[in-house]
Amino acid sequence: MHGLLIWLTIFTGTLFPVLCFAILFQNHGKLLRLQRQRDRLLQEKEAALGFVNSVGEVFAEAETIDMNVLLSRVLHYAVRTCKAGSGAIYLRNPQTSDLEARSVSGVFPPPFLTDASTLGFENNTAEKLEEIVKNESIKLGRGLIGEAAVLGNSILVEDAELDSRVPQMLEDFLKIKTLLIVPMRFGNHTIGVMALANRTDGGRFSLPELNLAQALAVQASVPIHYAGIQETLEEKRELDRGMQIAQQIQNSLLPQHIPSFETVDIAAFSQPAMDIGGDYYDLIHIDDRHIGLAIADVSGKGIGGALMMAVCRSVIRVNAEMVYDPATMLTSMNKTLSSTLAEDMFISMLYMVLNLDTHQLSYARAGHEAPIIIRNGEPKAEQVETAGIAIGLVDNEIFADVIETRNLSLHPGDLVVGYTDGITEAMNSSHEEWGTDTLSDCIEKMANASAGDLLDNIRKEVEAFTGNNRQSDDMTMIALKIR
Numbered sequence: 001m002h003g004l005l006i007w008l009t010i011f012t013g014t015l016f017p018v019l020c021f022a023i024l025f026q027n028h029g030k031l032l033r034l035q036r037q038r039d040r041l042l043q044e045k046e047a048a049l050g051f052v053n054s055v056g057e058v059f060a061e062a063e064t065i066d067m068n069v070l071l072s073r074v075l076h077y078a079v080r081t082c083k084a085g086s087g088a089i090y091l092r093n094p095q096t097s098d099l100e101a102r103s104v105s106g107v108f109p110p111p112f113l114t115d116a117s118t119l120g121f122e123n124n125t126a127e128k129l130e131e132i133v134k135n136e137s138i139k140l141g142r143g144l145i146g147e148a149a150v151l152g153n154s155i156l157v158e159d160a161e162l163d164s165r166v167p168q169m170l171e172d173f174l175k176i177k178t179l180l181i182v183p184m185r186f187g188n189h190t191i192g193v194m195a196l197a198n199r200t201d202g203g204r205f206s207l208p209e210l211n212l213a214q215a216l217a218v219q220a221s222v223p224i225h226y227a228g229i230q231e232t233l234e235e236k237r238e239l240d241r242g243m244q245i246a247q248q249i250q251n252s253l254l255p256q257h258i259p260s261f262e263t264v265d266i267a268a269f270s271q272p273a274m275d276i277g278g279d280y281y282d283l284i285h286i287d288d289r290h291i292g293l294a295i296a297d298v299s300g301k302g303i304g305g306a307l308m309m310a311v312c313r314s315v316i317r318v319n320a321e322m323v324y325d326p327a328t329m330l331t332s333m334n335k336t337l338s339s340t341l342a343e344d345m346f347i348s349m350l351y352m353v354l355n356l357d358t359h360q361l362s363y364a365r366a367g368h369e370a371p372i373i374i375r376n377g378e379p380k381a382e383q384v385e386t387a388g389i390a391i392g393l394v395d396n397e398i399f400a401d402v403i404e405t406r407n408l409s410l411h412p413g414d415l416v417v418g419y420t421d422g423i424t425e426a427m428n429s430s431h432e433e434w435g436t437d438t439l440s441d442c443i444e445k446m447a448n449a450s451a452g453d454l455l456d457n458i459r460k461e462v463e464a465f466t467g468n469n470r471q472s473d474d475m476t477m478i479a480l481k482i483r
Contacts, residue, residue: 065227071103074220084196091192098137104130155181158204178204182217186225267451268478277474278305284320295418296349326351326364327405334399341392359410376413422473451479
């Protein structure tokens with residue numbers, strides 16, 4: 001009993017205060033850690049709220065959002081909040097899926113090896129460096145930035161100079177000493193990557209800065225996603241406006257009206273598969289007794305085909321005057337155009353010359369479909385092939401050796417129809433082609449009609465056959481009938 005009292009006296013007098021102090025010290029440590037954690041959360045909350053307000057100003061200041069202004073605001077705020085020396089935001093290109101630097105802040109060291117000698121180290125070094133970074137796209141999975149985009153994980157490199165994954169330049173101001181890489185995600189898709197390099201105080205990035213950068217990236221992804229949608233829509237609207245202008249220009253290049261002749265009835269139409277196309281037809285005044293009739297198909301549709309169609313029109317009008325032999329005319333066109341056409345582009349053309357007095361028709365084909373001819377009173381149409389190669393496929397010597405002119409005399413009631421393969425290759429929903437035989441049958445049934453009525457009927461027949469099936473090729477026809 002006496003011994004127990006002694007131990008109680010020692011405990012209460014010595015050990016108990018020590019134990020209480022240890023407990024208080026431990027609780028104080030926990031309190032400090034909780035306070036630091038609270039401070040970090042408050043910092044992240046304040047940063048996120050400040051960021052939302054900052055970005056909100058971009059949306060409030062204009063009816064349309066400038067993506068570059070938005071990204072600049074996002075990056076500036078992230079660099080300042082995380083005490084980074086520089087940074088960049090990479091966005092995925094929707095067409096290539098490559099990552100492209102859309103915004104750069106500060107002297108951002110390239111995250112890839114480059115020749116620094118091109119910078120010149122002059123007053124505009126920062127601008128040149130930014131240009132280098134923006135001009136070099138990053139493939140998905142390439143380097144740390146590409147890896148973050150693919151995996152969707154943030155990357156913290158505290159000491160980048162010891163990390164072999166980080167490319168380093170020889171120049172000290174271009175060295176990456178510490179690095180934060182944070183993916184920017186919308187839903188399950190990575191829309192971009194934000195990279196922050198080198199702290200302004202010379203220290204290293206740590207987990208708190210990474211958490212803060214991640215919080216900002218989460219907040220930024222939503223407005224960037226919707227701004228990207230708006231940017232895409234605006235690009236489409238701009239493209240549509242350009243296409244409308246191109247369509248107006250192209251339509252103006254086609255004959256605005258068909259001339260009226262006493263003894264010849266002529267009609268034509270052209271219907272592009274897209275807003276603008278590569279088909280072309282024309283009526284050319286050669287002299288008072290002769291007219292030229294051209295119908296052509298430029299390989300490639302859209303703007304490329306339309307531009308070449310315009311060039312084709314200019315060349316044929318320059319070369320047609322006082323030239324009565326179609327083969328000579330097409331040979332001259334091949335000589336002019338073959339050197340300007342791209343390797344994968346060519347032009348098929350049917351060129352006809354009609355004598356308005358004698359009704360002699362001469363025609364030559366540069367790889368184009370032969371005209372369909374039906375004589376007055378004859379039940380069947382004929383289609384006589386002649387030799388010829390499309391413009392732009394061979395040199396002029398070979399072209400001139402191959403192409404030939406066919407001459408025939410037309411009489412009242414005779415009908416000649418030229419067309420592009422978009423007519424005969426028009427498809428229905430079952431992927432069946434309308435076909436040359438069907439076109440010939442349609443012409444034979446309407447042989448007594450006017451040229452205009454004939455083409456109107458063919459057009460209706462093709463539309464009824466194809467229904468709502470979208471066509472992939474332009475459709476163009478020209479018809480002449482001797483009165």
